Amino acid sequence: MSVFKISLALHTVLESFSAVLLLFTCINLSRSQKIEYIARSSDVTFHFGPCELNSVFKLQYGGVTAHIPCDSSPQIPHRWEDRRDINKTTGSITLHNVTRSDEGYYTLVRTNRNGKNEKLSGVTVRVLDPVWIAELYHNDTERTISFTVFPVEDPGAFNWTVNGRDLLDRRWLSPDNRTLTIPYNYTQDIMVSVSNLVSSDRKSITPIRDLNGTHGRCDQIMRLNTAKVIWGESEGHTGNGTPILPRNITNICVLIPSDKMDDPHSGGYRSRHHFALITIPVAIVFSIILLAVLWKKSPQMEIRLRNDDMDCSLRLTKNGSLEKISHIDFGPTV
Numbered sequence: 001m002s003v004f005k006i007s008l009a010l011h012t013v014l015e016s017f018s019a020v021l022l023l024f025t026c027i028n029l030s031r032s033q034k035i036e037y038i039a040r041s042s043d044v045t046f047h048f049g050p051c052e053l054n055s056v057f058k059l060q061y062g063g064v065t066a067h068i069p070c071d072s073s074p075q076i077p078h079r080w081e082d083r084r085d086i087n088k089t090t091g092s093i094t095l096h097n098v099t100r101s102d103e104g105y106y107t108l109v110r111t112n113r114n115g116k117n118e119k120l121s122g123v124t125v126r127v128l129d130p131v132w133i134a135e136l137y138h139n140d141t142e143r144t145i146s147f148t149v150f151p152v153e154d155p156g157a158f159n160w161t162v163n164g165r166d167l168l169d170r171r172w173l174s175p176d177n178r179t180l181t182i183p184y185n186y187t188q189d190i191m192v193s194v195s196n197l198v199s200s201d202r203k204s205i206t207p208i209r210d211l212n213g214t215h216g217r218c219d220q221i222m223r224l225n226t227a228k229v230i231w232g233e234s235e236g237h238t239g240n241g242t243p244i245l246p247r248n249i250t251n252i253c254v255l256i257p258s259d260k261m262d263d264p265h266s267g268g269y270r271s272r273h274h275f276a277l278i279t280i281p282v283a284i285v286f287s288i289i290l291l292a293v294l295w296k297k298s299p300q301m302e303i304r305l306r307n308d309d310m311d312c313s314l315r316l317t318k319n320g321s322l323e324k325i326s327h328i329d330f331g332p333t334v
Contacts, residue, residue, distance in 0.1 A: 035124045038098050039198035044125055048091040048110050059093055060107040068093060103127050130199035131155045132247060133192070137228050138254050145256055146181040147190070147205055148174075155194035162188045182207075184256075204251045211255070218253035220245055 038044045048057040051070035059066040064077040070088055083096040095102065108120040135150040149158075158177035160167055167173065172181050180190065186207065193202035208214060214221060220243065222229060229243045229252065236244045 034121060035126060037126050037128055037197040039130050040099060040127050041097055042198075043094050043096050044098050044102070045092050045094040046106060046108055046123060048093075048108060048120065050091045051088040052113055054113040056111040057091065057093070058107075058109040058111070060109065061104060066093065098125070098127055100127050128196055128198045129153045131194050131196045132199070132201035133194055133203050133231060135228060135230050136203065136205070136222075136252065138222060139227065140184075140256060143184050144181050145184060145186070145207060145254075146179055147192070147254075148179040149192055149194070149203070150178070151194045151201070153196070156196040157194070159193045159195075161191045161193075164189075164191070201247075202250065206251070206253045207256050208253045209256065214253055217251065219249045219251040220253070222252060222254045224255055224257070 036044055046059055048068075051057075053071060055070045057066075057068040057070075059068070064079065066077060066080060066084075067075040068086055068088075074086055076084055080095060085094040085096070086092075087094075103125055106123045106125060108122060110118045110120055112118060129152075131151050131153045133149050134152045137148040137150075139146045139148075160173065160177070160180050167180075173179070174181075180192070182190075187209065188207075190205040190207075191202060192205065193200060195201075206218070208218075208221075211221070220229065226243065229245055230238065231247050231249070232244045233247070234244070235246050238244060
């Protein structure tokens with residue numbers, strides 16, 4: 001029985017020691033390496049410390065090693081030969097034009113003048129593609145306007161602001177945050193940005209009612225017949241006429257239907273209010289003619305006219321005169 005207790009106690013001690021050793025190893029690993037997120041085609045720099053006489057730096061990666069003596073010429077692997085810079089004053093080596101093939105763990109070793117190796121903190125390199133906004137769509141409905149952006153690469157975050165402030169109503173955003181839908185009469189300055197760990201891009205979107213005061217404010221105007229713009233490396237148009245803008249174009253003004261005639265070159269548009277101003281008088285004249293024709297069959301008749309913006313109700317009395325009804329109750333109509 002005592003042997004069993006001793007064995008059990010020894011087993012418990014060994015388990016505790018293993019847990020402590022594992023924790024100590026994890027802590028040391030976390031302290032001995034760091035992660036560098038690098039944009040593709042950019043640079044990554046490894047630091048060894050200032051050079052000393054007879055000291056040597058070694059950069060090891062993927063089975064190859066760069067030897068950098070402080071007092072003689074370096075020995076650089078072929079894969080880095082044409083895209084590296086060495087600064088012996090600061091004790092650093094920089095690799096240019098980083099690609100996905102450069103991802104991985106790099107070991108840094110410094111040999112001092114006495115020939116003793118000092119292993120420095122390792123570096124894990126992660127290469128990410130830069131993110132930028134490639135397309136902007138806008139869509140008008142009767143009561144809302146929506147803007148949708150599509151970036152190159154998946155961003156870590158989308159962010160929409162209005163007049164430099166975060167949105168007060170998150171319901172304006174789609175679940176994936178790519179689309180912002182605003183009320184029809186909203187004319188505030190909108191900013192959309194996308195970002196990841198190595199890059200970011202932003203575009204300014206300003207709804208406008210007309211072209212007055214747009215000079216110097218808008219890099220590009222999306223007219224009423226333009227539902228999409230594209231950002232690319234050069235300027236032009238697609239086969240269907242969609243504008244292609246340089247990536248440095250950031251301020252986009254979007255022309256939306258207004259109470260005034262828009263620029264004649266955009267195709268023209270009249271608002272619902274203008275339409276109502278035309279149709280209501282025509283409807284009144286038609287109603288008077290209809291009342292006159294039907295008066296003999298109906299000695300008293302009421303005509304109701306209804307429009308989203310204006311309304312009117314007339315009654316033909318028994319003596320043949322027209323009487324405007326002061327109180328109109330629009331209940332269910334047949």
